[in-house]
Amino acid sequence: MVRVLVTRPEPGAARTMRRLRDMGFQPILLPLTDTVALPVEAGEIARDVAAVAVTSANAVRHAPEELIAMLAALPCHAVGNRTAEAARKAGFLSVSEGPGDTAALADAIVAGYSAGTIVYLTGRVRFPAFEERLTAAGVEVRAIETYDTLALDYSDTDLLGRLSRQPVEAVLLYSAKAAAVTQAVTRRPALRDLFEKTVFFALSGRIAATLENIVGARIRIAPEPHEEALLELLRAWR
Template sequence: MVRVLVTRPEPGASRTARRLREMGFQPVLLPLTETVALPVETGQVPDDAIAVAITSANAVRHAPKEIIAALSALPCHAVGKRTAEAARAAGFTDVHEGPGNAEALADALAGRLSGKAAIYLCGRVRFPAFEARLTMAGVRVHPIETYDTVAPAYSDAAVAGHLSGRPVDAVLLYSAKAAATMQALVRRPALHDLFEKTRFFALSQRIAAALDDAVGERIRVAAEPDEGALLELLPR
């Protein structure tokens, strides 16, 4: 059975593991990133905002209840289905599900929000294109950072333990930070045999680039930044 290493953090890791088992793969969990809440004050919420934008469900999960309460009546534009579900669960009442990626959401919002202000619930580590596109369209973007993304520190023994001391056939990479962490693991002499023949599958070209030249030609990129497209790349 093909062993697939899932590097995303919970709760997504368990969802991915279920999908992999249904597809006939053996999932192995080793989160290479984790999210931690940041302190946020209600005073950071501007009075002139007419909408809220969210490109990550983690931004909602880590937002203090006071911030959600202050924003819940505003139209909430979520990047996709999973983020929209998280927004509704948190208490937003007017949630609009976006096209599935941040750049497309920015393009969709640019016209209707031009000349106006919008709040962007987000993480400290994020791709800048979303804010840049809205700013170029004349939108006043107010980012409120609710969480940070950090890399756990794994010893060689801890990694080998997660992998049961056996090589994995494939690795799924969902973020550039996870890819950079994986690059460091692959280069550790004590872990060489565990990843020597592993193939790597990245959600986007930007994520693949974070691996640099650590894995040579053993990496492929999903056709769309979607988990379904990523899993379709796995060898049967």
């Protein structure tokens, strides 16, 4: 049975592992990052807010209730299905679901924009392209960081135990932070042999680019930045 390393944290990790088992893979849980809430002052919200944008479910999961309450009646533009689900669960009343791509979400916001500030709920660690695309189109963006992504540190002994000292055939990568930590792990002398033939499946090209020491056919990139495409890529590879 193909051993697949799941590097994402909860709550998504358990769902991914169930799906992998259903597909006939042997999932190995090794979260390499954790998300923690950041202090947010609800009073920071601009008075002329026109809408809310969210590109990560964690941004609404970690947002304080008072902040959500202030924004819940505004149109909420979510990047994809999972993020839209999280926004509705958090309390947003009108949520539009994007195709899973931040560039397409930015273009959709620009197309319907007339005036006012777009509040962007986001993490401290993020790519700037979404905000830059909006700003370049004349959209006023107010980014509010609700969470941070921290790398988790494991000893060689702990990692060898978690991996059962057996080679890992595949790794699923959902963020650039996790990809960077994964690369550091694969370079450890005690673990190098376990990743000698591993194939790395990345959710996007930006994530894959973090793996500087992995090249060629050992990197596969999902054609669309969502888990369905990533798991289908894994299925086709097997």
